[in-house]
Amino acid sequence: MTRSRGGTDGTPLLSVRDLRTRIRTDDGWLHAVDGVSFDVDRGETVCLVGESGSGKSVTCESLTGLVPQPPAEVSSDAVEFDGESVADRSEAELRSIRGRRIAHVFQNPQSALDPVYTVGEQVTEPIRIHEDVSRSTARDRAVDLLRRVGIPRAGERLDSHPHEFSGGMQQRIAIAVALAGDPDLLIADEPTTAVDVTVQARLLDLFRSIAGDGTSMLLVTHDLRVVAAVADRVLVMYGGTIVERGPVEAVFSDPSHPYTQALFDSYGVSDGASIAERTARGEIPTDGCRFRAECPHAVDECAGGAQPAFRSVADSSDHAASCVHYGPDGDPSAIRENATSPMDSRAERGAERRSTDPAESPATPTPDTEGERR
Amino acid sequence: MPPTEDDPRFEDLDWNEIQQSKRTVTAERAALAVGVALLALGRAYQELSAGLYLIGDWRPVTLDWAFLLAVTVVAAYGAVPFAKRLRRRPVSLRGVLRRRPAVVLSGAFVAGLVAVGVVGSALGGSPPLRFQHAYHPPVGFASTVPPQECLGVETGGPFDRVCHGTWEYPLGTNERGHPLGFLLVEGARTAAYVTVISAAFIVPLAAAVGVVAGIRGGVVDDLLSSYVDVQLCIPALLLYFIGYAYYGPSLLLLLATFGLLSWGGIARLVRSEVIQRREEGYVLVARSLGASGAYVARRHILPNSTNTLVPAVFQLLALFVLIEAGVAFLGFHEIGTYSWGSTISESINAAVAGQLQERADQPAHKIWWVSSLPAAALTATLVAFKTLGDGVRDALDPRGDRS
Numbered sequence: 001m002t003r004s005r006g007g008t009d010g011t012p013l014l015s016v017r018d019l020r021t022r023i024r025t026d027d028g029w030l031h032a033v034d035g036v037s038f039d040v041d042r043g044e045t046v047c048l049v050g051e052s053g054s055g056k057s058v059t060c061e062s063l064t065g066l067v068p069q070p071p072a073e074v075s076s077d078a079v080e081f082d083g084e085s086v087a088d089r090s091e092a093e094l095r096s097i098r099g100r101r102i103a104h105v106f107q108n109p110q111s112a113l114d115p116v117y118t119v120g121e122q123v124t125e126p127i128r129i130h131e132d133v134s135r136s137t138a139r140d141r142a143v144d145l146l147r148r149v150g151i152p153r154a155g156e157r158l159d160s161h162p163h164e165f166s167g168g169m170q171q172r173i174a175i176a177v178a179l180a181g182d183p184d185l186l187i188a189d190e191p192t193t194a195v196d197v198t199v200q201a202r203l204l205d206l207f208r209s210i211a212g213d214g215t216s217m218l219l220v221t222h223d224l225r226v227v228a229a230v231a232d233r234v235l236v237m238y239g240g241t242i243v244e245r246g247p248v249e250a251v252f253s254d255p256s257h258p259y260t261q262a263l264f265d266s267y268g269v270s271d272g273a274s275i276a277e278r279t280a281r282g283e284i285p286t287d288g289c290r291f292r293a294e295c296p297h298a299v300d301e302c303a304g305g306a307q308p309a310f311r312s313v314a315d316s317s318d319h320a321a322s323c324v325h326y327g328p329d330g331d332p333s334a335i336r337e338n339a340t341s342p343m344d345s346r347a348e349r350g351a352e353r354r355s356t357d358p359a360e361s362p363a364t365p366t367p368d369t370e371g372e373r374r
Numbered sequence: 375m376p377p378t379e380d381d382p383r384f385e386d387l388d389w390n391e392i393q394q395s396k397r398t399v400t401a402e403r404a405a406l407a408v409g410v411a412l413l414a415l416g417r418a419y420q421e422l423s424a425g426l427y428l429i430g431d432w433r434p435v436t437l438d439w440a441f442l443l444a445v446t447v448v449a450a451y452g453a454v455p456f457a458k459r460l461r462r463r464p465v466s467l468r469g470v471l472r473r474r475p476a477v478v479l480s481g482a483f484v485a486g487l488v489a490v491g492v493v494g495s496a497l498g499g500s501p502p503l504r505f506q507h508a509y510h511p512p513v514g515f516a517s518t519v520p521p522q523e524c525l526g527v528e529t530g531g532p533f534d535r536v537c538h539g540t541w542e543y544p545l546g547t548n549e550r551g552h553p554l555g556f557l558l559v560e561g562a563r564t565a566a567y568v569t570v571i572s573a574a575f576i577v578p579l580a581a582a583v584g585v586v587a588g589i590r591g592g593v594v595d596d597l598l599s600s601y602v603d604v605q606l607c608i609p610a611l612l613l614y615f616i617g618y619a620y621y622g623p624s625l626l627l628l629l630a631t632f633g634l635l636s637w638g639g640i641a642r643l644v645r646s647e648v649i650q651r652r653e654e655g656y657v658l659v660a661r662s663l664g665a666s667g668a669y670v671a672r673r674h675i676l677p678n679s680t681n682t683l684v685p686a687v688f689q690l691l692a693l694f695v696l697i698e699a700g701v702a703f704l705g706f707h708e709i710g711t712y713s714w715g716s717t718i719s720e721s722i723n724a725a726v727a728g729q730l731q732e733r734a735d736q737p738a739h740k741i742w743w744v745s746s747l748p749a750a751a752l753t754a755t756l757v758a759f760k761t762l763g764d765g766v767r768d769a770l771d772p773r774g775d776r777s
Contacts, residue, residue: 066662095666096664098661098662098663099662099663104662106655106659106662110655111655111656112655112656113655113659114654114656114677114678115678115772116678116770116771125660125663126664129660129663129664129669174659177659178662
């Protein structure tokens with residue numbers, strides 16, 4: 001079975017239009033995702049950033065119907081994957097997409113692996129769910145996958161159970177599970193959050209190598225270093241809406257939405273006041289610009305109606321922010337003054353980019369000792 | 375980038391080969407099918423043949439067939455997966471024996487119990503009544519309540535005869551002259567019937583109800599849970615006595631009433647465990663890989679609930695043995711089945727009520743072996759089931775290094 005990768009027909013691999021997910025709670029409907037539109041091109045890595053509770057994870061889980069319905073309700077104008085609509089597919093049709101076309105990696109590696117099965121059994125689970133393979137075929141495939149994600153002595157470790165691996169190794173195995181079905185799109189939800197910093201760096205190498213293999217990625221994170229290291233494009237989410245989008249270089253050098261600026265400032269290098277200092281945290285509004293309650297530039301026009309239309313920032317048409325100040329009547333100059341790039345990540349990124357040049361380093365990260373048997 | 379040696383290509387897989395090897399015949403299903411076919415053949419043969427007896431002088435009744443079917447089910451879904459597991463990950467018997475001697479002993483005991491259940495019925499019917507041989511003491515002991523005909527060494531005068539144990543009756547006899555060895559084996563057979571039939575038919579029911587209620591939640595959960603709650607309020611013993619009033623004593627009736635009314639507790643346990651497990655990360659991962667709800671339940675939720683399920687099941691089986699013995703002790707057991715409970719009770723009645731005039735004033739402790747040997751067997755069975763339950767739980771849990 002062959003599937004063309006990086007198709008040239010110009011349509012994005014994943015195209016989402018006006019995705020809305022609301023969750024029924026005791027206090028009424030909670031609009032977790034409130035009109036999100038974005039594209040993921042073939043071979044592209046898109047990062048979804050934002051603070052906790054901004055709707056990043058729910059967005060990801062809504063795409064393939066993983067959000068439990070009820071209590072959640074997902075609606076959209078269109079969710080198209082590889083040219084086909086996935087928005088109103090039956091559960092059985094969605095299942096045939098999951099794992100083989102779109103795979104997920106989740107935040108917590110400790111709970112992502114089933115403690116009762118060996119690593120080898122879990123890595124081949126996607127194959128076993130969708131097909132039924134002979135044991136030796138599955139085993140060979142599992143060894144290849146574990147080697148690909150950088151598990152040392154993969155052949156010997158197949159019969160180990162998850163608890164015999166460290167957190168970083170468990171996350172690698174979870175990634176191997178996701179890759180087993182050879183997905184076109186890998187949705188990784190905070191894959192580096194639950195592991196320590198040195199392991200994070202190695203996992204980022206792994207993600208870069210996966211992207212290098214041509215797999216598209218939608219990466220959820222609130223860690224800007226991750227964004228700097230792997231993203232092609234960035235989507236900044238706040239209160240269930242995307243407030244700024246653009247190529248990673250443009251967004252990082254020129255954060256244009258007041259929320260993006262506040263988010264970047266919170267990472268420290270800037271002298272600017274943190275979000276908490278700027279304004280007391282209130283209830284996030286459910287209409288207009290969601291950030292207006294905390295925004296130092298808020299004006300009356302921010303309230304009411306749908307979120308402000310996306311306006312391109314500066315001269316780049318790809319880089320756009322959802323802020324009234326960039327509209328025809330607005331004056332963004334007051335905001336532009338605050339546009340400080342977060343940390344020195346771009347320099348770091350440049351260095352990493354060079355070091356992962358495919359010509360110089362193999363696709364597989366060098367096996368390391370982080371997961372030695374405990 | 376060019377594919378390197380370490381970069382496996384999905385296209386390399388031979389998907390035709392993969393499709394063809396789709397397995398619908400598993401060892402479990404094969405074992406079940408063969409067992410059921412054999413049983414059906416035997417049943418048909420018994421139905422059609424002129425003779426009353428199937429093997430030797432064994433004439434199986436409904437209960438025996440139910441037991442054999444239960445053995446087949448337990449073997450197919452208990453022993454076969456266990457053997458598979460052992461083949462994949464061999465465990466040295468000596469190592470396990472050194473680390474968990476109690477569990478190995480218990481396992482051997484329970485296996486022996488079931489074996490006695492399978493083989494014992496075919497070995498022969500009840501021995502003849504020999505009242506003249508009543509109350510032989512076990513070998514090595516002497517009795518001051520001697521049988522009319524003492525087969526062993528007899529000492530003392532004509533009014534204070536003392537009978538010593540004989541190898542004719544190594545464990546002694548009861549008031550009918552039945553050897554205790556036979557009574558213990560028959561009691562073991564009854565215990566095996568009780569446990570295996572409950573294990574095969576009650577446990578799947580409890581697990582299924584618990585898993586369905588836990589996974590589906592909502593209305594399904596409410597209905598099943600409230601049904602279980604109502605069911606737990608009905609006293610099984612009372613129902614057995616009502617049935618007894620209509621159909622007379624029957625082990626099958628006992629198993630049906632207690633079995634069908636006692637699984638609620640396990641279903642509740644499983645349900646609460648499942649509700650915890652379904653929120654685990656690996657369940658979400660399995661769903662994200664395209665697994666169906668049934669696959670997730672069977673492959674992830676149930677195996678992760680064994681920590682709760684297995685000890686509870688073994689405890690329930692032990693309880694069933696105890697209940698059966700209790701009912702038999704009260705005398706509501708089937709005539710012709712020799713339960714440990716009825717053997718214990720008869721020894722006490724015999725001495726206290728005194729069917730035989732000259733023994734009326736003899737206290738029960740003088741014929742201690744008739745009650746204490748079955749009581750010891752009963753105790754050993756209960757201990758073995760509980761120990762084995764814990765051992766199986768640990769063996770199923772890969773994190774437990776103790777097995």
